[in-house]
Amino acid sequence: MQVALIGLGVMGKNLALNLIEKGISLVAYDKNPDAGEDLLSIAKSDGLAERLHIVSDLTDMIKRLETPRSILLLVPAGELVDRVCQELIEAGVDANDLIVDCGNSNYKDGIARKLKYQNKFEFATMGISGGAEGARHGPAMMASGSEGGWERVELALEKVAANYKGESCFARVGQSASGHFVKMVHNGIEYSLMQLIAEVYQLLRLGCGKSPQEIATIFDAWSETELNSYLLSISSHILKLEGHNNEPLVDLIDNKVGAKGTGLWTAQNALELGIAVPSLVAAVEARHLTNTYSTHAAKEMTYQTRPTLVAQLDLDELKQAFHFASLLCYRQGLALIKGASRTHQWKVDLAKTLQTWRAGCIIRADYLHQVAQGNEFIDALESEVTALRNVTGIAITTGLAFPVLAASQTYYATLSTPSNGHLVQAQRDYFGEHGLLTHAGELCHLTDLADIDAKVR
Template sequence: MQVALVGLGVMGKNLALNMIEKGITLVAYDKNPHAGEELLSCAKSQGMADRLHIVSDLGDMVRRLEAPRSILLLVPAGELVDAVCNELVEAGVQCNDMIVDCGNSNYKDGINRKLKYQNKFEFATMGISGGAEGARHGPAMMASGSEGGWERIEPWFEKAAASYNGESCFARVGQSASGHFVKMVHNGIEYALMQLIAEVYQLLRIGTGRSPKEVADIFNEWSEGQLNSYLLSISSHILSLENNKQEPLVDLIDNKVGAKGTGLWTAQNALELGIAVPSLVAAVQARHLTNVCDTTAAQEMTYATKATSKVDIELDELKDAFTLASLLAYRQGLALIKGASRTHQWKVDLSKTLQTWRAGCIIRADYLDSVAQGVEFIDTLEKESNALRKVAGQAVMSGLAFPVLASTQTYLATLTTPSNGHLVQAQRDYFGEHGIKTHSGEICHLTDLVEIDAKVR
């Protein structure tokens, strides 16, 4: 099996070694010749150089590959993807060749590129999660595009991906650019889970006065049970680390949080599609707030420091609240994927999507089986629901910030208790005559139901 790979940065290099190890003959290229030399050196040291061919230009790459060709792009998102695609067209790729964008591109760019290049080659997308370590030893791989192109290489990618209980974490999740959309939402869920863990840490550290190591022990205990997940495990490890002065490592780190854009894209697309994912949006805004002092509006948005209060949190209730909040972060993400799939007619398979997340990726967790059971299962979690209410209330009363915890409780409450939407809709009709719908299904205006004083209006 022959595959080509363009882009030998950290992810490209490690994925290349993974693929060679799995038996794929790889033709690789990077505009930086040192990147190719480094990859070849690594392959030689591991006795795999016979399956690697480094080329000096894309023309040579195309000539070396037998048609129909399969070429992976691991280059930075944006204009460079189009530049490489155009060069490949000039180099002689054909209609039956498949070019796969494996970077963190915006799915809208993937839709446009599929149309742009439809008479030149088959354009497909694949989201890859797991970082450098995952790329080397088995990442989560969320592919999309027509079945035809993937059929010839799918068995090999199933081997290169991570596996869980004997099942590969590679899947063609849907059509068009749905692979990148699924990866984008994966990252949005990642934002929410990271922020949620940080908020629980904040509640235990400042709200109850525990040390980082004590919080690490709690997280470690949770990780040994049903809450076992990659993010909770690394958080426990981070909180246990100290420098040579026995100072907690976490206390030495600047409080500003970085972001690369996929979380923001998740929030933006949810708003555009009209699908509520408040936990994911709150996590994005939480990162923005940590950087508020660097904005032009800093003076208007910076307030005096306020005192906070200690709280008495029952650990079993906190665990239950954390469990439900985690499940709801995934469910919001899946609802967004389902809504986008319906809008774009992608036919995304949610069960395949969850399978790709079972191992190799950042949001892997043992409780994904519970997520797969859906809303019906979440409706049975009465103890956890009550715990989320109580803990969210206690947390807010401490005076500390809990954007994801509070948003998640609001999300669940909005969907399970009486809404206040009738008053808001009445307000809209009062000043804008947008119309209201009565319980009988009639569409009318407030003035049809009651006479309103013109002076008040």
């Protein structure tokens, strides 16, 4: 089996080593010749060089590949993807060749490229999660589009992907560019889970006065239960690390959080599609708030430092609240994927999507089987619902910030208790005559329901 790979940065290099280790013959290219030499050196030291061919230009790559060709792109998202695609056309790819964009591209770009290149080659998209370690030893791979071309490379990608209980974490999740949309939402969920863990840490550290080591011990205990996850385990490890003077490492790190855009895209697309994902949006905004001092509006966004209060928490109840909030983060993400699939007619398979997340990716967790059970499982969690209410209330009274915890509680409460939307819609009709629905499903106006003598000015 033969595959080509363009882009030998951190992800590309490690995926290349994974491919040849699994028995796939690989032709690799990077515009930086040093990247190719570095990959070849590592492959030789690992005894894998016989299946690796480094080429110096794309024309040479095209000549070396058997037709129809299968080429993976691991280049930065944006204009560079189109530039490489154009160079491949000039180098001699044909309409039967499969080109797969494996970067963190915006799914809208994927839709446009599929149309742009439809007579030049088969264009497909695939999201990859797991970082450098995942790429080397088994990532999660969310593929989509180009039904015919995928058949040539599915076996190879199933081999290099992570494996969970005998099932590969590679799957074609849906049509068109749905693979990139699923990966985008994966990252949005990742944002929310990271922030949620940080909020639990904050509550235990500043609200309860516990040390990072003590919090790490709590996280380790949780990891012995159904709450075990990759993000919880690395958070525990981070909290155990110390600097040169035996200070907790977390205390030496500046409170500014970076982002590469996929979380923002998740929030934007959710708003455009009219699908509420408040926990995911709150996590994006939480990152933005850590960078307010760097903005032009810094003076308007900086307030006086206030004291905070001590919290009296039951650790078992905190664990239940964290569990429930985590489940809600996943469920919001899946609702967004389902809504986008319906809008774009992608036919995304949510079961396959969750299968790709079982291992290898950043949001892998032992409780994903609970996420898969849906609302029926969520509605059966009586004590967890109460725990989230109680813990959120206690947390907020400390004066500290808990955007994802509070958003998760608000999300579930809005969908499971009486809403206040009837008054808001009445307000809209009062000043804008937008109309409203009665419980009987009739469209009318306030004037149809009551005598209104004069409008308030």
